[in-house]
Amino acid sequence: MNRTLMVAAIGAALLGSPSRAPARDVMNGTLSASEAELKTYLLQIIERFNRHEMRPPESPGFTPDADFVNVQGRWMKGVDEIRRGHKEEGATRLKDAKITLVELDIRFIRPDVAVVHQLHVMSGKRHPDGTPVPPHPQISTRILVKEQGHWITTAFQNTDVESTVP
Secondary structure, rough: HHHHHHHHHHHHHHOOOOOOOOOOOOOOOOOOOOHHHHHHHHHHHHHHOOOOOOOOOOOOOEEEEEEEEOOOOOOOOHHHHHHHHHHHHHHOOOOOOEEEEEEEEEEEOOOOOOOOOOOOOOEEEOHHHHHHHHOOOEEEEEEEEEEEOOOEEEEEEEEOOOOOOO
C-alpha cells in the first residue's frame, strides 16, 4: 500500500466521510461477516502478544511501508523497523506484559480499509530501569487494509490513557 492511500485513509478517518459507516463496538452482538473476520484477526494479535510470540516472517502483519508509533512516541517506519522494535521491547520492557481487551470499535472506510480503536489494560510492563509499571489503560488506533484476502496493518498509534481521563 502506498503512502498516498494511507494518508487518504487517515484523513478520511479523522475528517470523516459521508460514505463511511459509523464505528461499532464489536465486543458483543451480531456482527457482519467483515466485522467478524476482522475481530477474529485482532483477537489473534492480542493472543499472540500475550503469549509473547513473534509473528512468523511469512506472515507480514504490516504493509511494507507501515508506520507504528508506540506509547513512548517512538515512530517506526516500515515493517523491518517495526519488527526490530517489537523484538527489542518484547525482550525487555514487554517480556511479561499482557493485554486485557476492554473495548474494540471497527469502522470501515471502504470494504478493504478499516479504522480500529482498541481500549485495553496493559499489565506486566516494566520501566526502562526494570521496575514494574502498574496496570494501566491504553488505547490504540490501527488502520488496516485488506490485501490478497488478508487484513494487515498500515498505521498504528498506541497511547497510555491517564487515570484522570473519564
